[in-house]
Every structure is written in C-alpha cells, then in structure tokens.
Amino acid sequence: MIEEKKEISNLSNNNSNEIEDNSKASNTNSLSLKNSTNNEPIIQVKNLTVQYDDRVIIDNISFDIMRGEIFMIVGGSGCGKSTVLRQIIGLEIPIEGEILINGEDICKATGKDKVHILNKFGVLFQSSGLFASMTLAENIALKLETSTNLTNSQILELINIKLTSVGLAGYESFLPSEISGGMKKRAALARAMALDPPILCFDEPSSGLDPVTAATMDELIKELNSALGTTMVVVSHDLDGVINTAQRVIMLDKDAKGIIAEGAPKELKEMKENKKVYDFFNRIPTSI
Amino acid sequence: MKDTNNIEPFEIIKKDNELTLKPLIPINVYYGDYYFEDIEKLDFENYSNIIVDLADVTEFDSFLIVFYNKLNKTAEGKNVKINYINASEEQNNLVNVLSKEQKEEKPNKQKKPFFYNYLENIGLKVKTMFSDMYVFIEFTGNLMIALFKFPFKIKELRIKDFAYYFNNAGVNAVPIVILIVFLLGLITGYQGALLLKQFGADRFIADLVGIVIARELGPLMTAILVAGRSGSAYAAEIGTMKVSEEIDALKTMGMDLYQFLIIPRVLAVTIAIPFITILADFAGIVGGLVAAMTALDMTFTGYSNELNRALNYSHLFSGLFKSIIFGFLVSSVGCFRGLQASGGAESVGRFTTAAVVTGVLLIILSDAVFTFLFQVLGI
Ligand SMILES: Nc1ncnc2c1ncn2[C@@H]1O[C@H](COP(=O)(O)OP(=O)(O)O)[C@@H](O)[C@H]1O
Ligand SMILES: [Mg+2]
Numbered sequence: 001m002i003e004e005k006k007e008i009s010n011l012s013n014n015n016s017n018e019i020e021d022n023s024k025a026s027n028t029n030s031l032s033l034k035n036s037t038n039n040e041p042i043i044q045v046k047n048l049t050v051q052y053d054d055r056v057i058i059d060n061i062s063f064d065i066m067r068g069e070i071f072m073i074v075g076g077s078g079c080g081k082s083t084v085l086r087q088i089i090g091l092e093i094p095i096e097g098e099i100l101i102n103g104e105d106i107c108k109a110t111g112k113d114k115v116h117i118l119n120k121f122g123v124l125f126q127s128s129g130l131f132a133s134m135t136l137a138e139n140i141a142l143k144l145e146t147s148t149n150l151t152n153s154q155i156l157e158l159i160n161i162k163l164t165s166v167g168l169a170g171y172e173s174f175l176p177s178e179i180s181g182g183m184k185k186r187a188a189l190a191r192a193m194a195l196d197p198p199i200l201c202f203d204e205p206s207s208g209l210d211p212v213t214a215a216t217m218d219e220l221i222k223e224l225n226s227a228l229g230t231t232m233v234v235v236s237h238d239l240d241g242v243i244n245t246a247q248r249v250i251m252l253d254k255d256a257k258g259i260i261a262e263g264a265p266k267e268l269k270e271m272k273e274n275k276k277v278y279d280f281f282n283r284i285p286t287s288i
Numbered sequence: 289m290k291d292t293n294n295i296e297p298f299e300i301i302k303k304d305n306e307l308t309l310k311p312l313i314p315i316n317v318y319y320g321d322y323y324f325e326d327i328e329k330l331d332f333e334n335y336s337n338i339i340v341d342l343a344d345v346t347e348f349d350s351f352l353i354v355f356y357n358k359l360n361k362t363a364e365g366k367n368v369k370i371n372y373i374n375a376s377e378e379q380n381n382l383v384n385v386l387s388k389e390q391k392e393e394k395p396n397k398q399k400k401p402f403f404y405n406y407l408e409n410i411g412l413k414v415k416t417m418f419s420d421m422y423v424f425i426e427f428t429g430n431l432m433i434a435l436f437k438f439p440f441k442i443k444e445l446r447i448k449d450f451a452y453y454f455n456n457a458g459v460n461a462v463p464i465v466i467l468i469v470f471l472l473g474l475i476t477g478y479q480g481a482l483l484l485k486q487f488g489a490d491r492f493i494a495d496l497v498g499i500v501i502a503r504e505l506g507p508l509m510t511a512i513l514v515a516g517r518s519g520s521a522y523a524a525e526i527g528t529m530k531v532s533e534e535i536d537a538l539k540t541m542g543m544d545l546y547q548f549l550i551i552p553r554v555l556a557v558t559i560a561i562p563f564i565t566i567l568a569d570f571a572g573i574v575g576g577l578v579a580a581m582t583a584l585d586m587t588f589t590g591y592s593n594e595l596n597r598a599l600n601y602s603h604l605f606s607g608l609f610k611s612i613i614f615g616f617l618v619s620s621v622g623c624f625r626g627l628q629a630s631g632g633a634e635s636v637g638r639f640t641t642a643a644v645v646t647g648v649l650l651i652i653l654s655d656a657v658f659t660f661l662f663q664v665l666g667i
Contacts, residue, residue, distance in 0.1 A: 132631070132632035132633060132634050133634040144317065147317075148317045148318055148321075149318075149321055150317060150320070150321050151321065151324075154320070154321060154324075154351075154354055157353075157354045157357065158317070158350060158351065158354060161350050161353050161354070161386050161387065162350070162386075164386070164387065164388070164390055165350075165385060165386045165388070167390050167391065167392055168390075169390045169394055170390075170394030170395050170396075170397075171395060173397055173399070174395070174397065176632075177631040177632055193350075195317060195349075196316070196317070196349035196350050223385060224385065226381075227381040227382060227384070227385035228381070228382060228385065229378065
C-alpha cells in the first residue's frame, strides 16, 4: 500500500527518489531510543590529520563519540575545535584519516550516500547561519519540504512543535533580523532539529550570549539530550557550560596539535599533573 | 521495515463500542502521513471508547505529536474517549519535552487582511520615497560641505584609494563604453541614413550623428554604464561595511565618513567621467562614419568636413558638463544607498539594486532639466 502511494507521489514529485531513499534510511535516522546505550560509538574519528596549506592544525587524532552522550570539544582559541567539527560534519575533507558515522565513512561518501549521512546531523553554527531572507518558519520548513512527503499543514504543525520546544512559539513569521542573538541560536537549534536527527552538533552555542541566556542554552541541550536521547557534540570554550553540561570532554591544544586530555570535566579540573589542562579548567591565566 | 507493501498502517480491532488501533509502521516524518488518510476514514462516531495501543511503535520522532493531535482533533465533538496505552517512557518523554508550555510571552505579530497589507504597502512606499528624498538632500548637503572643506584637507585624501577608484571606475570602464557608444553611433548612422537618403540630404548624416552623440548619447550612455559598474559597486561595498559594523567602527574612531569613504569615490568618478565621455564621443562619431561610408558611400573627407562645420564647442562642452553632473549623481547615489543598508546581506542586495535604479532615474531627470535649460539659454 505504501509502495502504491509512493508511485503516485513519484509522478508529482521530482525529489521523490531522494525521499524514498530517506524513508528506507529512516531506520537509522529517526530516534531509535531503545538503542540509546552509552557504550556504542556513533561517531568514530580515526587518525585524523588536518592542514591548511603547509600548516598542520590537527595532527593524527583519534576519538570516539558514544551514542546518546553529551560530548564536548574544548580548548583555547584557534586550537582547531571548529576545524575538527567541520571535518565531522563533512564540510571539509581531511588530509588523512577517516570519520565514521554509524560505521559509514563521511569523508568518502558522495552524492546520495553523503546526503543520507548528513541527514543524521543537525548543526548549529557559531553565527547561527539562519537564512536572513526567510522567516523562522521557512527556515525550519526547508528541510521538511525537501526530504519528506508531508502536507503543508503537517509541516506547519511540526514547525510549531519545534519552535515551542525552544521557547519561540509565536515567532513563526519573524525574520532572523527581528530577533535577538539568543533567540537566533534557539531558532537555529529548532531548524537543526527539523528532522529529529540522532546527532546535534554545536559550534560555540553560548558565544555572544549573556551568562543567563548561555546557561539556558546549556539547559536546553541537556534537556533535549535526556528526553530525546540525541547525541550532542558541542564545541565550546565556555567553562561553566562545559562543567555543567558535558558528560565527556576532549581538550585540544595548539602546540600539541592534538588531544592533551580526555575524560569527565570534573576529572580534568583536578588534573594537576597536566598544567595546561589544569590552568584551563581552573581559569588560571597563562603569561604571554 | 522492508516489506511495507500491503501493510495497513493500523491494525484495527472492532469490538462492540470499543475500537482498538494498533499503529504498525513508524510514526515519523517519513511514514507518518500514511496514517492520516486512514484516520480520516475511521468512523469514530460509532464508538464510545477508542484505544490506541502504542506497544509496537519502536520508531518515532516529533511527528508523534502531530499524530496525537490528529487523532484528538478527529475525535472532537464525537462523544468518544481516546486512551493511549502502552506508550513507552521514551515516547512520553518526547511528548512532554516538545509540548511543554512556553514560559516567555508570545509576541503579537498579527496577520492583517490582504487588502489592508496592500494599502499599507502603498502608503509605506510613498512614505519611503519622501523620506529617501529628504535624507538624500541631507546627504548631498553634507557631501557639499565636505567637498568645500576638501581643499583645506587635501592632505588627508587617501591618494591610494583615489587612484584605485579612478582606475576602477574610469580606466577599466573605457573598453565597454567605447564598444557600446561606437555601436550606438553606427546604429544612429544607419537609421539616419535611411531617412536622409529620401531627401537627398546625405551629407547631414555627420550633423545628425555628431550632435546626437556629443550632446546626448555619449554622456548618457557613459553615465548609465558607470551607474551599472561603479554606482552598484559602491553601494555594495559601503552596504557590506555598514552591516558588518565597519561604518560604526569608523564613526567611533572619530573618522569623517565623507572624507574617508565618500569623497575619494565621488571625486574619482566625477573627474574620470568627462574623459571617458570624450573617448565615447569619439567612438560614436567613428561609428557614424562607418555607417556613412557603407550606407551612403560618403568619403572620410566629406564626413569630416561636414562634421567640422556642424559640430561646435558648445555641443561638446554641454555634453561634457552634463557628464560631470551625471558622474557626481551616480557615484553619490551609490554611496548614499550603501549607507542606507542595514540588517544583513539581503538588505545590501536590495540597496545595490536601488543604487542603479535611482542613479539611472536621476541621470534621465537631470538630462531633461538640462535639455530645457540649454534650450532657454540657447546653448
Ligand atoms: N580555511 C582556513 N584556511 C587557513 N587556515 C585556517 C582556516 N580555517 C581555520 N584556519 C586556522 O586553523 C586554526 C584553527 O581554527 P579554528 O578551528 O577555527 O579554531 P577554534 O578552536 O578557535 O575554533 C586557526 O589557527 C586558523 O587560523
Ligand atoms: Mg571556532
């Protein structure tokens, strides 16, 4: 019966191939919360090396991100946090190494396979990346319209649900330029969640926000993580946020060009044997 | 999952006045809409109790709430009760988190009826037109003051900027301007030749082309091209600076916007444009010559003698004078529109378009004024 309907929609929808693809893939794409155990990696980064021109930014790092955890990448400015995140979400291809998302290599995937992997991600960019010429509702609808066969009223209802979940109900017809920075971040989060991806990535979710708004953002991340089981990958240099939210942290360093510490935030805070880590987590300024 | 062929979305069990629905396929954004048609077909009014058994739903996402809402709405007013049973903890969590009440106040941005919007838009457009005019006059005033002060501050002129803009707006515009005005001369020549031939007034083609190009087409086309090339570029550059807070940075550093940003651009265009126009005039006249030689079998000497007789300095200089005014208008409108941008990239695009449209409009308007004035003054 479903196949029949699909054929009908095939006639009317050029995108339907992709849509069918997605629905087959929905097995892994929608929240299968039953599997949300913490001991199975959802993202595996293996021997990743990144360089711009001749400058090596990240030298041979490996780490796993477990399903359903809040994982944070921390470190000083310019140490390559955003760079690593951009590799994970497939925006850039690394010089060396592989990045497996649910066992599939995002670096090698192309075309439909890549779209299929990308549909597992929602990404919230540092400057939110909302489309300025579209209302919030249109921003969220974009992905729903292109990847599903839902009717307009169903999409509107979903938009309302997403905006309510980030505390922005009623802002459907606002343009990004008409709302504040914190609201933009939340709207971008609502957009990232449009397809209920199993992984949400954040680049500096609290940058440019006041401490209270920043803390609200962190709470939202925690709440969505515990309620939906979404894996959260967060790049941050906001210490309070890291300590209150993260379940596991890796710390990158500019000089080491790699990971200098890994563990729970509380462990790293007590890591007296590594001065850099200790200083970072205890906010001790380094001499210039 | 794979063999969803022929599987109904629900397993439906009817028993007396109780209807049990067991969803079988995923309730997510990809499959959820298959439920909708079936829900509409259900005869809720014949039952007093409806049980939705969610035990078999292992795959779901926020569409679950849309699904709940649909069932509840269908049951509305039908005197039935819906019971959801066997919902997993995860499902309840999802529903709780996503349908929580919003603490913050909702904004009240009401939708207005269409005709109201329409009227309001007309009103806004007219208002913007007048306020734009007002601000532009203010801008021109400020620019004039800055220009009068300029000779005393000439040392502050960033000569590198000026040279850059002069090169970009002037030198780089020459090839395209020459090509276009040459073709215009040629076209005017051919069209004129057809007419003049009928009256045996062949030699007047030089008068026609010479005067039309020198007085009107040369300056006009040059200015329109400069509006398209440089006016738009200035609006985009300054607009981008405006939205990325560079203009604000300049202001807080105590820099004079006019001196720093606008005068180099306006001066560069205003000084360059008469030179381009001279080249354009020349190209147009050569175009006319080609037309005269091919369509009317005129000789080069015949054409140039006639041109010499017909064209005097007042034709040439009135054209050049106009071109200077056009250049000033086009470049200052470009800067002005750039400064009006605010918000984001989209607004820069809008004002770049506005720069060209306003620029061309002002060129034509002032040309009409000049034509009238020159007539009265007998130039
Ligand atoms: N596209 C690029 N080209 C060249 N260098 C880059 C590029 N993007 C980032 N870098 C360099 O990589 C380093 C890490 O940048 P980034 O990942 O943005 O740091 P952060 O940890 O602050 O997010 C920086 O030194 C930056 O200059
Ligand atoms: Mg960064």
